[in-house]
Amino acid sequence: MVKVDLNFKRAVLDKLVDGDKISYCFQCGKCNDVCPISARWGSRYNPRDIVLFSALGYKEALVNAVVKDPFILWGCTTCETCDEKCPAEIPITDIISMLKNLAVSLGVTPDFYPSSALQIMEHGMAIPVQAAVEKRREKLGIGVAPEIPVSEVQKIMQATGIEKLVKKEETA
Amino acid sequence: MIEYLLFPGCFIQNRIPFIEASAKFVFEQLGIQQSAGKFGCCPNPVGLRFVDEKTWAALGARNIVEAEMEGKPIMSLCNGCYQSLSVVDHDLKHNSKLKDEVNGILAEIGKEYRGTARIEHFVRVLHDEAGLELIKSKITRPLTGLKVALHPGCHYARPSHILHGEDPFNLTYLRDLVEATGATVVDYPQENLCCGNGVRNSDPYTANTMLKAKIDGALSAGADCFAVNCPACFQQMDAEQRNLKELAEEGQEYKFPTFYITELLAMAMGKSPKEIGVNFHRNKGKEALGKVGL
Known part of the structure; x- marks a missing residue:
């Protein structure tokens, strides 16, 4: 059973309603297509899944996955290509940065x-x-x-x- | 022309100051006024931001307040500092809750963010404020024949809704500046590819594969060197080549030179490589510079 964390979900949605426009993801996968890290590692680094899990409030599932393989989050090189190419204008890198803050607070971070x-x-x-x-x-x-x-x-x-x-x- | 507060950033200021030296020479030639500010860490958009965004915003705001107090715009020599300061400034202007929080923190040091300072990247100041005509008029030793692959870097123009100016995947300012030196720009497919610096601290192997792809692309296109406008990219592209040994094909040795755009401009304006400290590069580019008699 997947656990939904409503506070976490709200924090992510606040990022999507970021003052300039309302953004929502329709899972087209453009972020994965243009990502230089996905190009090297395939599904191991998957921004589309990061956005989906975050928007749904699946904090626990995300955290467990990052603990298992920190690269699924820390593999992001912050080139912001996905943000620029996303047809829904999702601030993907902002969500990833927020998740990195969460990971650091849990001690799941490169030194x-x-x-x-x-x-x-x-x-x-x-x-x-x-x-x-x-x-x-x-x-x-x-x-x-x-x-x-x-x-x-x-x-x-x-x-x-x-x-x-x-x-x-x-x-x- | 107005006076800027120069924001060299910690890496240029405290590790590769030869870039600051070339930049200051070029600014002087062009009459761009600048002075030092009381700045702390920008802070790093691929470092401290990932630890705690609120602290990142508060420290960034502190730097912006210095410029507000002096009544002068900031001119950054670094993509990362430029992006951090610009994004923090944007966030504070669009998020009143964050602004109140940050001002609550800044009150501890008797400061307040108002949002009145302008933040610029030095490439834009060179291109739009000094202008290509003035730059060309100062070129005494054109770098004719030098073939240059461009690497403007991710945080120069992204996120494009905040970093005003150029189309993030069709950047022209760096190209114009390189061409102003008399050098020739060569296109290569990896021009917009990240140098890999941003992932180096998490996964050096991945960072190396990205660097290798860029150098291989530039070499195939017939380039003699890279031109960059970010110290983090410079470090990745110059110094980290030593880590490509394991990825190299048999007989391939990576010694591809990287120049800051201010170094190319300074040399085209008459400085010798030694005078501006090009000898401190890991890959000194003797062959490339030899092509243009330097």
Whole structure:
């Protein structure tokens, strides 16, 4: 028996009624046709199914599938070709991004994503300043990098609660 | 001409600053005014956004507020930063609940998002504000004979209902800029294919197959090099070629050069490759540049 999660379904439908227009999927499969990842992996990466399961509120089934093979979600390269080619103008990549947030909160994520968030929290940027690069910048005549507002970035990340989310990841 | 706040992005600023050097030289030649802003992470549209969209929006909004406070538009040197800032700006303008939430967070640092800043990609500033005529008038050493395969990158023009300007699958600005240097653009079927950077952190093998497809396509079309306008694509297409060994046919060695459009412009405007740090590329493109006497 497939479980329907109504809150999850509502969150997805909010994405579809995104202020500009109402979008709805009629399962034509254009997203799969134009997807460079589907072209390489066939049904293992299937944006049409992701949209269908999301719109129906099949959160549990989706989560179970992602736990079994994270690639079915994390295989998306975010090229946004599907969004552009979708005849119903479904914001597919936005739905995938939302699902990735869900997967991270459940700990089903490649290491890069939580560790990159920690880098930003520590340095204010995903890629921090390096002494060797600072020297190179001076040699190239562009001077040292401007100061990064680290404390403001940290305060924002504390206020949104992401700190707790990724630190939990780190110790898990 | 108005002054921009330059948004180089963390990768150019802190890893491949030679691209910033070439860009600043080109801006100076064209009279494009720019200064530094107090920016943090954009944040990465294929990184932090996937961890928590609310944090992504709040940090993006913080950067936009810096531009609002200075009363200057942002000019990004990076597709990813450009897309993040533009999409966050769009979302905040169209979703009042999100805007209230983000402003509640920004209140912690005494800031407020209003939605008054303009966000631009440097390619558009070069093409539409400086203009092709001015650019051509500054070319002293045309790259005549250099055959260039284009890679504008996904986040330059998608989502197209937010990133204003070009038809996302028939992009012409990068083409016009390459042609302005005197080089020849060669078409190849994979021009709009993603470089693979976006999936690298989840599945490097898939990322490598995409890169290989692009290089194979460009080589078959007779290109000498790629031209790009995104540092994430640059990194994938230049540095990650070292990972193609296992996928290579027997005897095939991947050493295909990639140039930022600002590097091609700077060299066509008289800079030597060394002066703008082309020697810091993993694939230095000596053969390609040798063709045009550089």
